[in-house]
Amino acid sequence: MKDSDAQIISKDMVETHLRSVPLFSACSADVIKNLAQGAVFQSHKKGKVLFIHEEQASRYYLICSGWVKIFRETLDGTQAVIDILSARHLVGDRAVLLDDKYPYSVEVVENADVISLPSHELKTELERNPQLAQAMMKLMAQEHKQQVSEIEHLSIQNAPQRIGCFLLRLTTQGQKGRVKIHLPYDKTLIASRLGMQPETFSRALKKLKKETGIEVKGATVLIEDLQRLSDFSCAMCSSNYPCKDLTKKCSGACQ
Amino acid sequence: MKDSDAQIISKDMVETHLRSVPLFSACSADVIKNLAQGAVFQSHKKGKVLFIHEEQASRYYLICSGWVKIFRETLDGTQAVIDILSARHLVGDRAVLLDDKYPYSVEVVENADVISLPSHELKTELERNPQLAQAMMKLMAQEHKQQVSEIEHLSIQNAPQRIGCFLLRLTTQGQKGRVKIHLPYDKTLIASRLGMQPETFSRALKKLKKETGIEVKGATVLIEDLQRLSDFSCAMCSSNYPCKDLTKKCSGACQ
DNA sequence: CTAGCAACTTGACCGAAGTCAACTTTAGGC
DNA sequence: GCCTAAAGTTGACTTCGGTCAAGTTGCTAG
Numbered sequence: 001m002k003d004s005d006a007q008i009i010s011k012d013m014v015e016t017h018l019r020s021v022p023l024f025s026a027c028s029a030d031v032i033k034n035l036a037q038g039a040v041f042q043s044h045k046k047g048k049v050l051f052i053h054e055e056q057a058s059r060y061y062l063i064c065s066g067w068v069k070i071f072r073e074t075l076d077g078t079q080a081v082i083d084i085l086s087a088r089h090l091v092g093d094r095a096v097l098l099d100d101k102y103p104y105s106v107e108v109v110e111n112a113d114v115i116s117l118p119s120h121e122l123k124t125e126l127e128r129n130p131q132l133a134q135a136m137m138k139l140m141a142q143e144h145k146q147q148v149s150e151i152e153h154l155s156i157q158n159a160p161q162r163i164g165c166f167l168l169r170l171t172t173q174g175q176k177g178r179v180k181i182h183l184p185y186d187k188t189l190i191a192s193r194l195g196m197q198p199e200t201f202s203r204a205l206k207k208l209k210k211e212t213g214i215e216v217k218g219a220t221v222l223i224e225d226l227q228r229l230s231d232f233s234c235a236m237c238s239s240n241y242p243c244k245d246l247t248k249k250c251s252g253a254c255q
Numbered sequence: 256m257k258d259s260d261a262q263i264i265s266k267d268m269v270e271t272h273l274r275s276v277p278l279f280s281a282c283s284a285d286v287i288k289n290l291a292q293g294a295v296f297q298s299h300k301k302g303k304v305l306f307i308h309e310e311q312a313s314r315y316y317l318i319c320s321g322w323v324k325i326f327r328e329t330l331d332g333t334q335a336v337i338d339i340l341s342a343r344h345l346v347g348d349r350a351v352l353l354d355d356k357y358p359y360s361v362e363v364v365e366n367a368d369v370i371s372l373p374s375h376e377l378k379t380e381l382e383r384n385p386q387l388a389q390a391m392m393k394l395m396a397q398e399h400k401q402q403v404s405e406i407e408h409l410s411i412q413n414a415p416q417r418i419g420c421f422l423l424r425l426t427t428q429g430q431k432g433r434v435k436i437h438l439p440y441d442k443t444l445i446a447s448r449l450g451m452q453p454e455t456f457s458r459a460l461k462k463l464k465k466e467t468g469i470e471v472k473g474a475t476v477l478i479e480d481l482q483r484l485s486d487f488s489c490a491m492c493s494s495n496y497p498c499k500d501l502t503k504k505c506s507g508a509c510q
Numbered sequence: 511c512t513a514g515c516a517a518c519t520t521g522a523c524c525g526a527a528g529t530c531a532a533c534t535t536t537a538g539g540c
Numbered sequence: 541g542c543c544t545a546a547a548g549t550t551g552a553c554t555t556c557g558g559t560c561a562a563g564t565t566g567c568t569a570g
Contacts, residue, residue, distance in 0.1 A: 072493035080410040082403055095396075103403055133385065137388065137392060140399065141350075141352040147399070147402045147406070151405055151406060152327045186548095199528075200527055202549055414556080442517075443516095452559080457520080473566085
């Protein structure tokens with residue numbers, strides 16, 4: 001069985017997908033057409049590696065569905081999972097700017113449809129299109145903020161708090177009280193995303209249940225009291241203290 | 256005693272400092288002049304806070320000398336130190352792009368000369384100057400790479416390895432064999448920069464001595480064998496495995 | 511030169527998370 | 541529907557790093 005398929009889909013489809021990316025949403029039809037040159041749509045199975053760390057970056061990728069894992073790996077196989085991305089996210093686009101090697105590896109972790117795009121078109125478009133460059137800078141500044149949060153979480157939150165924060169980010173803005181959520185991918189994967197072992201995840205989730213009254217059944221989590229979960233998780237998180245005040249914007253704040 | 260001084264220094268001086276920043280090095284004299292509008296040069300003592308997390312960002316800062324600490328803080332006072340910057344670095348410039356609040360606090364940790372600059376001029380210059388925008392994107396992509404490394408280090412390196420990596424980054428490219436280096440700031444501060452307690456730092460450094468044969472006397476560290484230190488520290492670091500091969504570029508690689 | 515204080519070190523202890531192994535549950539392929 | 545493999549859980553144990561307390565060192569202001 002093949003673990004990937006280069007499919008012929010219409011140019012229109014590719015362009016529709018491109019337009020769905022926040023970075024490109026304000027681009028004119030012409031710009032989208034340029035960016036779409038040389039695009040290849042592929043359906044990948046779990047396990048497919050899109051590219052690896054230190055490989056020269058010649059293409060970048062748009063995730064249309066499924067999930068991909070961004071990670072780095074030491075010689076002995078220890079992995080550090082940097083992030084896990086889903087639909088409408090780009091990956092590998094940073095290396096384009098620097099004409100450099102990819103700074104990490106990317107692997108499909110839930111069957112994914114992906115559009116592979118040549119770096120060159122994006123690079124030239126960024127050079128001649130100030131609006132796009134502006135959008136790119138904003139996107140990067142936004143992601144910088146999130147990475148700073150990530151570093152903070154790794155350094156000062158304990159395992160149950162990191163899980164709590166993760167759950168809160170799965171809720172949608174403005175929800176209150178009882179909320180039911182569905183874990184987007186394997187618990188083992190969530191564990192590595194949060195920088196802990198599966199065993200630790202399992203035990204920490206148990207502790208979180210006891211501390212915040214959430215209920216867990218398989219991949220379904222019932223949060224009995226959002227505020228209580230937020231109080232517990234955000235105690236060790238600087239994200240604007242209103243994070244504690246769910247009526248404002250907890251889930252958004254914990255970024 | 257005042258802990259800061261707004262000094263009148265010549266416009267020329269300010270412009271010279273601006274030109275020393277990699278981001279601005281390729282800018283024309285006119286652009287530099289624009290950016291320098293409303294600049295204020297200040298000498299700050301240790302402890303001075305430049306700005307705090309969640310404050311609306313109206314200015315950004317250029318460090319001319321000394322050291323400043325970028326950090327986030329929870330309600331109970333626990334700090335996560337994100338980075339520690341010195342001369343020719345900008346801080347607070349990301350928030351400019353987003354017209355947003357600062358995503359962290361910044362405090363002077365070694366008496367520092369700082370130039371405070373209005374966000375507005377940078378923002379308009381980035382909008383109308385594609386070369387500058389291009390340079391900004393490259394800078395951000397570069398820093399993104401470093402932050403990914405930071406996340407990796409926090410998740411998979413232990414305390415002695417993180418210290419080893421820090422020491423390696425203090426050596427200059429291409430050095431070999433015996434190297435003498437000077438710690439740039441307090442050990443306590445290095446400890447927090449590396450996400451550990453001062454006691455842990457002290458013990459981990461002792462362990463690093465035993466494992467790699469380095470010698471420590473106050474703030475002076477004598478690395479007997481760079482390769483040996485690199486082998487030990489970079490075992491838990493994905494940064495291009497040649498990192499292990501110092502003849503190439505270890506210190507640069509561990510970024 | 512000296513007093514005082516901050517930085518640093520060391521020891522004893524504790525708790526969080528990692529490791530290893532055994533076991534249960536779940537989900538996908540035939 | 542059954543079988544297998546992977547995912548998840550649990551227990552026992554270890555290790556690393558944090559905490560608290562008691563030093564020591566070293567700098568600096570007077």
